[in-house]
Amino acid sequence: MKPSQPKQNAQVTPSMRSTEDYLAAAHGQGSLKALVDREINMRHYYKLVATGLSCLEVVLKRFKLQPQMEANVRLRYASVLYDETKNMREAEQTLSEGIKLCDRYRLLDFKYNMEYLLALVLYEGSPRASLKFLDGVIKTAEAYKHNAWVYGLRFLKVSLLLKLSSHQDVLSALTHIRSISGIAEQSGDKAILALASTVEALVHLRGSTSAESIEQAQRSLAMARSLQLDARVASIPQVVVLTNIVDLACSLQQCDPSQAVNKMQAMHASLESQSDLWHPDGTLLVPVHSQDSSKTPGGHGLVRRSSQGSLAVTFHWTPWEDIYALGFLLSSIATAHKNTSDGLKSEQMLKEGIRRLDGNNENVPVLKPISSITSRHIWRQNLKRYLQTHLVFALCTRTAWKAAQEGLQELQDTAASFPHDLELLDLLIQYLDGVIKQGIGDLDDALSVFQRPHFSVTSVTATTTQAHLELAILSTFNSILIIRDPSHPSHHLLPPLLSSLEPHLPHIKNSKPLTSAYNLILATSPNSSLPTIPKTKQYIHTALSAAKAIANNQLLCVALSLMSDKFFKGVVGGQSEKSARASETMARKAMDALWRSVGAGIVGDTMELAGRGEEAEKMRDLGREIARGLPEGVVQWEDAAREDVDMR
Numbered sequence: 001m002k003p004s005q006p007k008q009n010a011q012v013t014p015s016m017r018s019t020e021d022y023l024a025a026a027h028g029q030g031s032l033k034a035l036v037d038r039e040i041n042m043r044h045y046y047k048l049v050a051t052g053l054s055c056l057e058v059v060l061k062r063f064k065l066q067p068q069m070e071a072n073v074r075l076r077y078a079s080v081l082y083d084e085t086k087n088m089r090e091a092e093q094t095l096s097e098g099i100k101l102c103d104r105y106r107l108l109d110f111k112y113n114m115e116y117l118l119a120l121v122l123y124e125g126s127p128r129a130s131l132k133f134l135d136g137v138i139k140t141a142e143a144y145k146h147n148a149w150v151y152g153l154r155f156l157k158v159s160l161l162l163k164l165s166s167h168q169d170v171l172s173a174l175t176h177i178r179s180i181s182g183i184a185e186q187s188g189d190k191a192i193l194a195l196a197s198t199v200e201a202l203v204h205l206r207g208s209t210s211a212e213s214i215e216q217a218q219r220s221l222a223m224a225r226s227l228q229l230d231a232r233v234a235s236i237p238q239v240v241v242l243t244n245i246v247d248l249a250c251s252l253q254q255c256d257p258s259q260a261v262n263k264m265q266a267m268h269a270s271l272e273s274q275s276d277l278w279h280p281d282g283t284l285l286v287p288v289h290s291q292d293s294s295k296t297p298g299g300h301g302l303v304r305r306s307s308q309g310s311l312a313v314t315f316h317w318t319p320w321e322d323i324y325a326l327g328f329l330l331s332s333i334a335t336a337h338k339n340t341s342d343g344l345k346s347e348q349m350l351k352e353g354i355r356r357l358d359g360n361n362e363n364v365p366v367l368k369p370i371s372s373i374t375s376r377h378i379w380r381q382n383l384k385r386y387l388q389t390h391l392v393f394a395l396c397t398r399t400a401w402k403a404a405q406e407g408l409q410e411l412q413d414t415a416a417s418f419p420h421d422l423e424l425l426d427l428l429i430q431y432l433d434g435v436i437k438q439g440i441g442d443l444d445d446a447l448s449v450f451q452r453p454h455f456s457v458t459s460v461t462a463t464t465t466q467a468h469l470e471l472a473i474l475s476t477f478n479s480i481l482i483i484r485d486p487s488h489p490s491h492h493l494l495p496p497l498l499s500s501l502e503p504h505l506p507h508i509k510n511s512k513p514l515t516s517a518y519n520l521i522l523a524t525s526p527n528s529s530l531p532t533i534p535k536t537k538q539y540i541h542t543a544l545s546a547a548k549a550i551a552n553n554q555l556l557c558v559a560l561s562l563m564s565d566k567f568f569k570g571v572v573g574g575q576s577e578k579s580a581r582a583s584e585t586m587a588r589k590a591m592d593a594l595w596r597s598v599g600a601g602i603v604g605d606t607m608e609l610a611g612r613g614e615e616a617e618k619m620r621d622l623g624r625e626i627a628r629g630l631p632e633g634v635v636q637w638e639d640a641a642r643e644d645v646d647m648r
Contacts, residue, residue, distance in 0.1 A: 012063055015055045016073070022052035023080065027368060045370060049084045053077065067101060071110035074098035075117070075301075082121055083369035091121045112141070112149050113301035116156060123160055131160060147183060148288040148303045148311045151192050154180050155315070158199065162206070174203055181223075191286045192313070194233045194243075197224040201246045209253045209466055211510060221247050237274030238284045238317050244270045245323075248330055255512045255550045260334040271320075271327055278320040281368070285312035321356065322380060328353030329387050332394075337551040340398050340591040350391040357384045381418050382425070385411065389428050396432070397554055398591035401440050401631055408432055424467050427454065431471050438478060441633020447482050447490070450475040457500050469507065473514060476501060480521055498525065516546035516555045523562060536566055553590035560586055561595060564602050572609045580606040594634065597626040 026048035029041070056077040059065070065073065074094050081091035095118040102111035115137045123130035134157050141149040154176045161173040177200045184193040201220035204213045224243045227233045234240065244267040251260040285304065288311040304312050318326075332349040339346035357380050388411045395404035411429060434449030453459055454468075455475035464472075480497050483490045501508070501518070508514045523539035540563050547555035560583035568576035584599030600623030607616035627635065 012059050012065065012069060012073075015059045016076075019052040019055040019076070019080075022048045022055070026052070027370075042370075046084075049080070053080055053084075056080070067105040068107060068110070071098055071102055071105075071107050071114075074101070075110060075114055078114070078117055078121070082117060083371055088121050088124050092118065095121065108146075109301070109303070112137075112146075112153075112303070116153065116302050119153075119156060119160070127160065127164060131157060134160075147187055147189070148313055150183060151180055151189070151286075151288065152302045152313045155199075155313070158203075162203065170203060170206070174200065177203065187289075189288050190227050190230045191232045191236060191239070192288060194224045194227040194230075195236075195239050195286055195315075197221070197227075198239060198243045198246060201250075202242075205246065205249055205253065214250050214253055217246065217250055221250070232287050232289070235277070236284055236286060237270075237277040238282075238315075239286075241267070241270050241274060241323060245326075245330065248334065252330070252333055257334075257337045257551045264331045264334040267327060268331065271324055275320050275324075280319065282317040282319040282322075284315050284317055286315065287312045318379075319376075322376070322383070325353045325356045325380070325383060325387075328356070329383065329390065332387075332390055336390075336394065336397075337553070339394055340553065341589050347391060347394050350387050350394065353387045354384055354391075357387070381414075382422060385414060385422075385425055388414065389425065389432070392432050392436075396435050396439060399439065399593045401436060404432075404436050404439070408436060424465065427468060427471050431455070431475060434475065434478060438482065439634075440631035441636060443482050443633075447479060450479045450482075457504055460504075469504070470511070470514065473501065473504060473508065474517075477517055477521055480525075484524065484526055486526055494525070512546040512550045513552060513555070516543045516550075516552065516559070519543035519546070520555070520558055520562065523566070540566065553586055554592055554595075557583055557586035557590050557592060557595045557599065561598055561602060564606075568606070570609065577603070577606045577610065593626055593630055597623045597630065599623075600626065 026045050029045060056073055059073050060070070060077065075098060078091045078094040078098070081087050081094070085091075095114045098114045099111055099118070102108070102114065115133075119130050119134045119137070122133055134153060138150060138153045138157070141153060158173045158176050161169045161176070177196050180196040181193055181200070184190070184196060197220045201217040201224070204217035204220065221243060224239075228240060228243070244263065248260060248263040248267050251263050288303075302314055304314055306312065328349045332346045332353070335342065335346045335349070388407065392404050392407040392411060395401075395407055408429070411432075415425070415429065430449060430452070434446045437443075437446035437449065449455075452475075455472050457469075457472045457476050460469055460472060476497055480494060482488065483494055483497075485491065508518050519539040519542040523536050523543065540559055543555065543559045544563070547559055560579065564576070564579045564583050568579050580599070580603040584596065584603050587595035587599045600619050604616045604619035604623065607613075607619060
């Protein structure tokens with residue numbers, strides 16, 4: 001005789017509780033720091049997980065459960081398999097059987113949650129099969145007008161498509177986002193529409209940083225901002241903060257320093273004001289207020305129903321502390337142009353971001369599956385590397401070569417101790433290595449870095465990322481500056497290097513920093529076919545205009561020094577001295593020791609011509625004093641170049 005249903009439930013409930021107790025014990029073994037330091041006993045962790053799974057397995061095999069109870073057990077069993085194991089085949093089988101059960105008894109809420117999880121399980125083995133499966137589920141949800149599920153499932157497909165990263169997949173992701181926006185606008189779901197518009201802006205920036213992509217991103221942001229006065233949107237801190245982050249990213253891509261600073265302040269204000277509303281694990285609930293929401297299945301999982309009966313789509317995002325650290329990275333980039341004139345605040349922001357990432361590990365409990373915590377740790381480590389990378393760039397910009405060498409060594413040690421798959425980060429580290437070698441006068445080794453195959457603009461293909469292309473262009477610039485001296489053994493490579501840049505001129509012209517640097521190179525090229533006096537004036541004028549537009553003090557001091565040398569050398573008059581002093585002042589503002597030394601020499605020469613010998617000697621002494629603090633390799637190179645000029 002079979003036990004009665006109440007008796008079965010009384011037997012099943014303790015097993016379910018035991019499962020949760022075992023999983024809670026596994027997840028509560030320590031902090032993120034303990035995980036990093038390998039203080040968590042992983043064997044004990046997985047033993048607890050396995051015991052929890054066995055409890056669920058016993059329930060499924062030994063009891064004939066009520067349909068709703070069985071669906072609940074199957075969903076939990078499959079989710080633990082997905083989160084904690086690599087047994088995707090059993091997870092898929094459990095979910096497939098559960099979906100059939102839900103169809104038979106019309107358990108729509110459980111069915112959608114199982115289909116959502118099954119899409120993730122399938123993606124592990126066959127991404128395309130997962131996407132095709134999702135298409136069918138979305139079509140069904142749309143047919144029944146279950147809008148909340150349509151939103152959740154389409155957002156899932158967007159995230160999966162963006163993982164694949166191909167151009168076609170990005171276009172497909174945009175199509176799904178626009179479908180979400182269309183349904184949300186028609187149904188009055190303003191919070192969903194604001195989130196979709198912000199994500200669309202992010203995808204536009206992710207796909208390309210061309211002027212067209214930035215314009216499309218800004219149009220999407222305008223829609224999101226127009227909805228922020230709505231109380232339902234304003235109550236979701238993550239949406240407000242994400243909008244400000246993407247808005248700041250647009251200004252950074254446009255190299256608009258004044259706008260970037262204003263948007264940085266708006267981003268920080270939203271981060272500070274919204275911190276209390278942020279769920280500790282980053283979860284956000286986006287409300288759905290469609291007219292048909294009362295007919296939409298929901299209760300737990302992806303779509304939740306409140307006690308008042310309203311629905312919300314659940315998203316798992318980043319905790320506030322991590323986004324705050326990201327804010328320091330973006331803020332440092334926004335203020336990098338005035339780092340040397342503003343008390344090195346940009347560097348201080350980078351250091352604070354690193355400090356927060358290092359210090360918060362002790363306060364991050366492991367309350368989730370180890371896979372989720374590990375993913376978060378990887379994200380934090382990658383963010384730390386980018387903070388370290390930008391810090392080294394900032395040190396190089398103000399010629400703090402010793403500190404830059406130490407920072408690069410620390411960055412290389414971090415990368416070696418914690419493997420990653422970020423190709424861009426590896427390229428940035430290699431490029432920095434070349435920059436530092438060039439900065440300290442080790443030109444042969446620097447050239448060998450810049451001439452590596454992956455830094456060649458001729459190896460660029462249609463699949464090369466924009467960041468990789470720009471590093472290749474910069475490496476070519478660096479190579480030209482090293483071999484431009486006619487006495488250099490590789491000087492014969494100068495014309496081919498200049499020619500190799502020609503196919504990329506449209507990209508260079510769309511970037512003000514690259515435009516300024518490229519025109520400075522053309523203005524100083526010893527190739528007789530390039531610089532006539534009118535053309536040289538044009539090159540320097542273009543370089544100055546671009547450098548002023550982005551407030552780049554380093555490029556400005558180089559351009560002003562070249563202008564003084566090319567057009568005012570040997571000229572007596574107020575304009576020549578004004579030009580010379582401007583170059584020296586700008587070099588001092590940029591904290592660039594090399595160009596300060598050069599600028600002081602130019603001012604001294606100008607004063608000498610004006611008959612002010614005593615003042616001229618003081619300026620030359622200042623230049624010589626600054627030069628004594630330059631790296632030994634740079635001093636030796638300058639002395640050799642000066643001797644070569646004297647011999648000629």
